[in-house]
Amino acid sequence: MNKIGNQQMLRELNKSTLLNSLFFNGPISRVDLSRQTKLSPTTVSVLIEELIQEGIVHEIGTTGTGVGRKMMMLAINAQGGYVIGLDLSTSPARCVLLNLNGEFITSQGLKPLTGEQQLRYELPEHISDFMEKQEIPRHLVKRIGISIPGRLDDVQRVILASSYLKVREFPLLSYLEEAMSIPVLLTNDLDAAGFAERFSGSAKGDHTTIFIVIERGTGAGLVLNNQIYHGSRGTAGRIQSFDSLCIHPFSDQLKKDFPDIFSELSPEETISNFVELALERTAPFDHMAERIIGIIADYCGKMLQMLNPQKLILGGWITNNGLFFEKLVQAIHRSENSPHGPTPVVASHWKKYGSAMGAATLGLHEIFKKISVH
Numbered sequence: 618m619n620k621i622g623n624q625q626m627l628r629e630l631n632k633s634t635l636l637n638s639l640f641f642n643g644p645i646s647r648v649d650l651s652r653q654t655k656l657s658p659t660t661v662s663v664l665i666e667e668l669i670q671e672g673i674v675h676e677i678g679t680t681g682t683g684v685g686r687k688m689m690m691l692a693i694n695a696q697g698g699y700v701i702g703l704d705l706s707t708s709p710a711r712c713v714l715l716n717l718n719g720e721f722i723t724s725q726g727l728k729p730l731t732g733e734q735q736l737r738y739e740l741p742e743h744i745s746d747f748m749e750k751q752e753i754p755r756h757l758v759k760r761i762g763i764s765i766p767g768r769l770d771d772v773q774r775v776i777l778a779s780s781y782l783k784v785r786e787f788p789l790l791s792y793l794e795e796a797m798s799i800p801v802l803l804t805n806d807l808d809a810a811g812f813a814e815r816f817s818g819s820a821k822g823d824h825t826t827i828f829i830v831i832e833r834g835t836g837a838g839l840v841l842n843n844q845i846y847h848g849s850r851g852t853a854g855r856i857q858s859f860d861s862l863c864i865h866p867f868s869d870q871l872k873k874d875f876p877d878i879f880s881e882l883s884p885e886e887t888i889s890n891f892v893e894l895a896l897e898r899t900a901p902f903d904h905m906a907e908r909i910i911g912i913i914a915d916y917c918g919k920m921l922q923m924l925n926p927q928k929l930i931l932g933g934w935i936t937n938n939g940l941f942f943e944k945l946v947q948a949i950h951r952s953e954n955s956p957h958g959p960t961p962v963v964a965s966h967w968k969k970y971g972s973a974m975g976a977a978t979l980g981l982h983e984i985f986k987k988i989s990v991h
Contacts, residue, residue, distance in 0.1 A: 633988040640985040646688035672697040698759040702977025706766035706806040741796035760980030764809040764972035809975030811838030816978040818966030832933035835859040918952025932965035
């Protein structure tokens with residue numbers, strides 16, 4: 618690489634270092650930025666001025682009292698840009714908008730899309746319509762994160778297989794970036810939901826977690842020492858033993874076995890009523906619920922024994938009723954039977970918005986992560 622290329626790379630490395638420090642430690646002064654990043658005061662001053670001109674950073678006033686020198690404080694400019702997160706695993710699809718501080722601005726339901734033609738041609742139109750409705754200039758959208766219910770390739774560009782979206786070997790990322798002219802990232806829906814919990818939810822600050830969802834589908838997101846674990850073939854986290862407990866198959870079975878009680882209810886209402894009847898000790902639903910809790914607790918206990926995470930996060934219908942969730946947590950602790958004490962088990966913070974929030978916050982992570990040279 619020539620000298621100019623080396624200088625440009627160094628400039629981008631230093632910028633990423635400053636942005637990372639500002640995002641996680643701001644407000645902060647130029648002096649403290651220099652100390653924290655070990656960059657020279659001149660380098661900090663020059664690059665900060667560039668970031669101010671770009672609108673990503675702004676000055677928010679001085680600090681200090683008395684006759685001493687007051688320092689100008691710097692922070693990420695929340696209105697200097699936005700990230701969009703889109704969850705394609707739900708019906709309707711969910712779209713969320715965050716500012717550069719990761720603060721939630723708004724959300725909107727979008728028409729569910731399946732098949733190559735709709736994803737390639739209609740998805741960009743829906744995202745553009747969302748931006749226009751929110752009156753956001755296109756140049757201020759810094760990243761678009763897309764949560765995918767399916768398996769992605771190693772570099773997260775191609776949907777290898779998604780039965781829900783009805784596509785295989787589909788290069789969605791390339792199509793979207795060409796259509797939108799905005800950087801796009803793809804991520805698995807469970808990985809996205811797990812990242813949202815780590816970034817600003819129930820597992821904030823934790824480096825090793827298990828995230829299990831039982832909703833329309835089921836699966837686990839595994840984070841080991843701050844790295845999402847996909848497995849040797851990208852299929853880590855599949856939990857086939859919970860398939861029958863997902864909302865649609867479980868509600869269908871309840872309607873078939875007890876038509877007088879559940880036939881007129883939606884799948885979600887069916888599950889909710891089942892849980893309430895079980896907690897009221899109505900036979901045979903109380904025994905059914907005990908069996909379900911036992912199945913889930915046994916599986917979770919074994920996972921906790923094997924991986925020893927800092928926290929187990931649960932999502933989906935099993936967390937909607939507080940008393941049912943409490944019984945499940947107690948059963949998991951009994952099943953774990955750890956000599957070091959029980960692992961904290963918590964409900965997901967973002968619930969149905971988890972995958973969309975995770976896709977958006979992964980976009981923020983890309984903007985503010987510290988670039989490293991390998």
